[in-house]
Amino acid sequence: MQPPLCYNLNMNVFTSVGILILTMLIMAFLQLSTGIFLLFFHYCHGKYSRRKCSDMGLFYIIGVELCVALIFLSTYFSLNALYFATSNFDDTFLIWFIAGILAALAIVIFFCYYHKGKNTKLFISRRLASLLNEKAKNAKTRSDAFTLGFISTIPELFFTIPIYIVAAIETMQIGDTPIVRSLLVILFILSAVTPIIAAHMSMDFGYNLANIEKTRIRNKNFTRAFVSLLYLIIAILIITFKVIK
Numbered sequence: 001m002q003p004p005l006c007y008n009l010n011m012n013v014f015t016s017v018g019i020l021i022l023t024m025l026i027m028a029f030l031q032l033s034t035g036i037f038l039l040f041f042h043y044c045h046g047k048y049s050r051r052k053c054s055d056m057g058l059f060y061i062i063g064v065e066l067c068v069a070l071i072f073l074s075t076y077f078s079l080n081a082l083y084f085a086t087s088n089f090d091d092t093f094l095i096w097f098i099a100g101i102l103a104a105l106a107i108v109i110f111f112c113y114y115h116k117g118k119n120t121k122l123f124i125s126r127r128l129a130s131l132l133n134e135k136a137k138n139a140k141t142r143s144d145a146f147t148l149g150f151i152s153t154i155p156e157l158f159f160t161i162p163i164y165i166v167a168a169i170e171t172m173q174i175g176d177t178p179i180v181r182s183l184l185v186i187l188f189i190l191s192a193v194t195p196i197i198a199a200h201m202s203m204d205f206g207y208n209l210a211n212i213e214k215t216r217i218r219n220k221n222f223t224r225a226f227v228s229l230l231y232l233i234i235a236i237l238i239i240t241f242k243v244i245k
Contacts, residue, residue: 015241016173020184022230022237023167024191029227030159031113031216032122033064033152034195040136040148041200042209050204056145057200061193063149068192071157072185076168099235101162106231109159113224120216124155153192166234 037060044053115121121129132152139145153160171184202212216223 013174015237016170019234019237020167020170020174020188022234023163023170024188026163026227026230027068027160027188027192028194029223029230030156030192031120031223032124032156033149033192034199035120035122035216036132036136036148036152037061037196038199038203038209038212039133040139040145041203043137044139045203054200054204056139056142059142059145060149060152061196061200063146063151064153064193064196065189067150067153068189069185071153071160072164072168072188075161075164076171076185079165079168080172095238098162098165099238102166102231102235102238105159105162106228106235109231110224110228113159113227114220118217120213120220128155166238 037057040060041053041057044056048056113123115123124132132148135144135148135151139148167188171181171188174180174184199212203209
């Protein structure tokens with residue numbers, strides 16, 4: 001299969017690998033799904049046995065994985081279809097458009113991803129935050145946990161859709177066999193749930209929500225600056241090396 005969207009066939013594979021790693025880091029450092037999980041797991045430990053909480057936590061993670069997988073694969077196959085349908089597509093505008101979106105998101109994340117104050121409240125509205133908190137508080141079954149995990153990724157699509165696009169294109173650029181591409185897809189999906197797995201293990205080993213929240217508050221400024229920088233670096237690499245070319 002040829003590279004998608006008229007990619008430059010002479011593109012250095014190491015640059016593509018680097019960009020893909022940066023997209024995985026962004027997925028790992030975004031905070032919404034992890035924050036919702038912490039609330040959900042905290043409420044769960046207050047009502048149920050440790051075994052049931054661990055089981056429900058696993059289904060939350062599966063929900064996140066499935067949502068990320070569906071979005072990523074939809075993006076992947078849509079880009080393939082677009083490439084084959086428009087083999088003579090001039091992608092110069094696309095290069096600048098995606099790079100511009102990423103650069104703009106770098107600014108938005110730095111200034112707007114977190115609310116002001118000494119807390120970890122994110123960009124979502126109070127109404128949505130209250131709704132998610134209620135769903136986390138009232139989750140009683142595996143299906144509740146699964147559904148909560150699935151929907152937890154949706155409010156961040158504003159930030160992640162460009163990342164899915166870039167990651168899908170890079171996956172097709174790097175992988176020249178179905179096995180390699182499948183492995184890259186799995187790694188990308190796992191990058192989104194790695195922090196949730198870490199939070200799951202931390203709370204299983206005795207850390208409570210207050211302990212973890214203190215750490216998240218302490219790392220808040222670093223997280224915001226680091227994720228913003230990652231977006232900017234990807235934008236620069238796209239322009240510099242004409243990745244989407």
